[in-house]
Amino acid sequence: MKRIAVFTSGGDAPGMNACIRAVVRGAIYYEVEVYGIYQGYQGMIAGDMVKMESYSVSNILQRGGTILKSARSDDFKTKAGRKLAYNNLNAKGIEGVIAIGGDGSFTGATIFYEEYGIPIIGIPGTIDNDIYGTDKTIGFDTAVNTTLDAIDKIRDTADSHGRIFFIEVMGRDSGYIAIQSAIGGGAESVILPERDVTAEDVVSNLQDGIRRDKSFSIVVVAEKDDPGYSVELANAVKEAITDKDIRVTILGHIQRGGAPTATDRTLASRLGLGAVEGLLDGKKDVMVGIVNDDMIYTPLKDAISKDKPLNPDLIRAMKILSL
Ligand code: F6P
Numbered sequence: 001m002k003r004i005a006v007f008t009s010g011g012d013a014p015g016m017n018a019c020i021r022a023v024v025r026g027a028i029y030y031e032v033e034v035y036g037i038y039q040g041y042q043g044m045i046a047g048d049m050v051k052m053e054s055y056s057v058s059n060i061l062q063r064g065g066t067i068l069k070s071a072r073s074d075d076f077k078t079k080a081g082r083k084l085a086y087n088n089l090n091a092k093g094i095e096g097v098i099a100i101g102g103d104g105s106f107t108g109a110t111i112f113y114e115e116y117g118i119p120i121i122g123i124p125g126t127i128d129n130d131i132y133g134t135d136k137t138i139g140f141d142t143a144v145n146t147t148l149d150a151i152d153k154i155r156d157t158a159d160s161h162g163r164i165f166f167i168e169v170m171g172r173d174s175g176y177i178a179i180q181s182a183i184g185g186g187a188e189s190v191i192l193p194e195r196d197v198t199a200e201d202v203v204s205n206l207q208d209g210i211r212r213d214k215s216f217s218i219v220v221v222a223e224k225d226d227p228g229y230s231v232e233l234a235n236a237v238k239e240a241i242t243d244k245d246i247r248v249t250i251l252g253h254i255q256r257g258g259a260p261t262a263t264d265r266t267l268a269s270r271l272g273l274g275a276v277e278g279l280l281d282g283k284k285d286v287m288v289g290i291v292n293d294d295m296i297y298t299p300l301k302d303a304i305s306k307d308k309p310l311n312p313d314l315i316r317a318m319k320i321l322s323l
Contacts, residue, residue: 001119001280003033005049005094008066009040009073009101009108012256013125013139015264016066019100021057022272028054030280035094039069040101041076041108044085049092061265064142064257070101076108079115086116095119096279098272100138102126103304110285110300119284121275122300125268127256130174132306133298134289138271141263143170143255144180150251151185151218158216163245164206164237168221168230170255177255178222179314188217188322191233193224194310199236206241212323227252270295 006023008016020036027034036056037049050056060067075081089097096119099109109120124131127143147169158165167187171177175192182190189205191197206217221230227250234248260268267290274288274295287303289296 001032001095003035003093004096004098004276004279005035005037005089005092006068006098006100007037007040007043008068008070008125009099009105010070011102011126012064012066012070013127013137014064014142014256014258015138015260015268016070016100016125017057017060017063018260018265019123019125019138019268019272020066020068021061022269023098023276024052024057025054026273026276030276032276032280035092036068039071040105041073041081041085042071043069044088045073045075045081047088047091049088062259064259072104073108082112082115085112086118089118096121098123098275098279100125102128102137103131106287106300106304110304113285113300119279120300121278121283121297122287122303123271123275124287124289124303127177128171128174129176130172130308131287131289131303132308133287133291133296133303135291136263136267138264138268139256139260140176141267142258142261143177144184145261146255146258147177147181147251148184150249150254151181151187151220154249155185155216155218158218161245162215163247164217164219164241166219166221166230166234166246166248168223168227168248168250170251171222172225175222175310178220179310179318182220183314183318183321185218185220186322187220187318188214189219190318191219191221192310192315193222195315199233199240202233203237203240206237210241210244223250
């Protein structure tokens with residue numbers, strides 16, 4: 001393999017730049033040319049790609065976002081779009097592709113591989129940590145640290161005013177960010193997409209705390225399909241707890257930005273190099289991940305379809321420690 005391409009796709013995640021750097025530097029180390037494709041699959045369809053050199057990725061390791069930009073592409077979901085994308089890769093003589101993204105990006109990658117047979121390796125880059133085949137996804141650790149910074153600050157004002165705060169975090173249909181934020185942020189309650197918890201349960205939990213002389217409380221809420229669920233929940237709780245001020249903070253996209261943590265920089269660097277080495281080793285249609293500190297390659301189909309359930313021990317610890 002003499003020429004490969006790399007792109008970022010879906011929601012961006014802190015550490016994607018460190019990963020691009022690792023792919024580019026890894027490829028150059030093995031004397032393979034590397035192209036950067038802009039805007040994910042959309043740029044592949046438009047033929048928007050440039051050859052990258054070692055200096056193209058200097059001074060980006062520590063930066064959030066992605067220098068290759070990102071997009072969610074509807075055109076790539078069509079056969080015509082994928083044909084255009086393949087023609088563009090073919091015209092440039094690209095023999096292997098590395099996709100940094102989440103499950104939506106991997107679904108596109110595996111369909112593309114089935115249709116055109118071009119070797120593709122996925123790298124899990126999403127703050128949600130909802131991908132099977134890796135203990136952690138790139139960006140997750142940074143996102144949780146960002147939520148903790150926010151929760152610590154909100155805790156100060158919650159304490160001063162004796163208020164109940166609902167803090168909504170990202171994660172779509174996965175509660176990883178929420179449970180880690182709740183444990184690390186010392187929350188009284190956590191609402192996870194994986195568990196059915198009613199407003200009545202939250203009220204009863206908060207009232208227990210008030211009876212035990214808690215002067216303020218933090219409830220971490222995982223967003224559902226759309227942001228704003230915490231407002232609905234807080235309004236329901238306000239009807240039952242009338243003698244406390246209740247406020248809501250939705251953290252939103254602040255969780256997707258910022259400098260990656262040490263953990264994310266290391267993870268992104270290892271996975272980027274692991275993807276290049278996997279391609280050169282003949283691997284295709286797989287995702288590179290790190291499980292128990294070992295680099296492993298999982299079929300993309302499994303990475304997309306298999307569940308990565310929350311560790312029940314986290315939920316148990318959360319319940320005991322929020323007493
Ligand atoms: O998948 C990453 C993520 O940040 C989710 O946690 C969130 O639900 C979603 O993306 C938001 O997507 P968008 O940036 O398109 O609004």
